[in-house]
Amino acid sequence: MDTNLLANLLNGSLCLISLFIAVRAFVRYFQLRSPRLIILVLSMSMIALTAAADIVGENVAGMKLNTNWFLYIGQTVSFGYIFLSLFCRSDRSLRHLLLWQIIMSVPLLSLLVLSPIMPAFPDLTSQAILSGSRGLICFLIFSRYLSSFLTTKQTFFGLLMSIAFLALSVGYLLILFTLFFAHMDIVDQIGDIIRIGGLVVLLVGYVLG
């Protein structure tokens, strides 16, 4: 399979699924007025934006955009806020978290705006750290859902979320191989397929869970 096609499929899935979840959360917010929903809206919207920016940066001829900074940091921070929200039970703590997320959105969006002039990563290590941090956060989210599923409440939603974020973390981890080793196209494609699978499970979880 063409690597570029798979990458576009992945980004497209990420963009559409994240956007779908964001819109559903936004609609639900007007019924429940829960800050948790706005946190989900902002996180998913940001993730969708990173995917969209990556598609544009990779495919639109003549546009020199270094969107990788925005892609890695934006996704890490967005998943990070989803992770932190899993520990917040009270409205008060969620409002504080939401405030910080709104504040953090400004420098994140500036990474997108400045992508035409953003430099390349200084070395492979820093690229690996930034890229790998997405996998780490997803793994932490997976751990949180799994521990809750095993110890507290065994719900269908919890199970699907565990599977989804495990798949995402594995997919992000496999990217690291492609950074350090040559001829890893097949690993890259496997990672992309796993991540697409994770995104589908994520969508099913939010819709049916």
Added chain:
Amino acid sequence: MRLPRFSLSDNTSLRWKEDDLQHAILTQLSQATTTMHHIDEVFQWLVYMAVHRFGVQAAQVWAMQANSRGQLSPQLRSILCQQNLSIPHVIIDNAEVATVVGHLLSKRRHARLLLVDGHFPQYRSLLLKRYGLYYCAGIFVSGDMLLPPPQKSESTPQIATPLTMMLLLFFQHMPHKDVLPSVDNIVTQAVPIARARNFLLSATAPANPTLSNTQPLHPAFSELVACRVEDPMSNPISAAMVLPEAELRRVYAVINDRRDVAELSRLTNLDLKDLFQILQRLMSMQRIELHEPAGRLVEDLRIFSR
């Protein structure tokens, strides 16, 4: 209002005799009470004395007050602030301060002189400091006589309540070490003076709610604070999260872990009786919890159903 010529403040460099000052103040109070008609006027005199003679920036008298259903809650009886600081009364006369005072009163002892951070939540203490109120202490007084309801009638009927009050003092600077003992002595001596003038009633005990260290205070239903209960592990956008009835959704939407029942009633235009039913249903669905102002969880809302 006439008070002794000499005064004590943290800035004074005058030498004075502590006993003479207190004696003079109490003599003045005895004379002033001859023209008074209600205990609230004594409280006004006490806060005036604290502000104008002891360098207090703001003084309040809070007392536990029972309504006709026997539910106790802290009520502000008198307040005075130094005029030069232009302190809006709402800074120290609000539900949050009432909650703190209720907690202090429940301990049945003086509130130690501390920075306001030591008594109030962070947001409130920042606001107090902005208006130059850095320190706070409370003089606690209680007795077996009954405190009549306030002069100004409240919307809910109130009854005479066993005397449990606190003179809350706010300072801009650390007060002289003798200020608080002096004020304590004056306030303590003011009680028998007020009793002699029949501003305080004899206890008739059985029909009235009495306070003891073992009996928990039950605040009014309207003072309970509603908090949402959310499971972070559940699907936040699931249709099951949506409440089945519009009124439930309306009330749930305005709950933000800070608003008490009175404010919920105002925001939703529901009377307390209807709100009681709705909150009871939300509690049974485990969507909310209700807490007393002091933070204690309300396990059973039926105790407030009277």
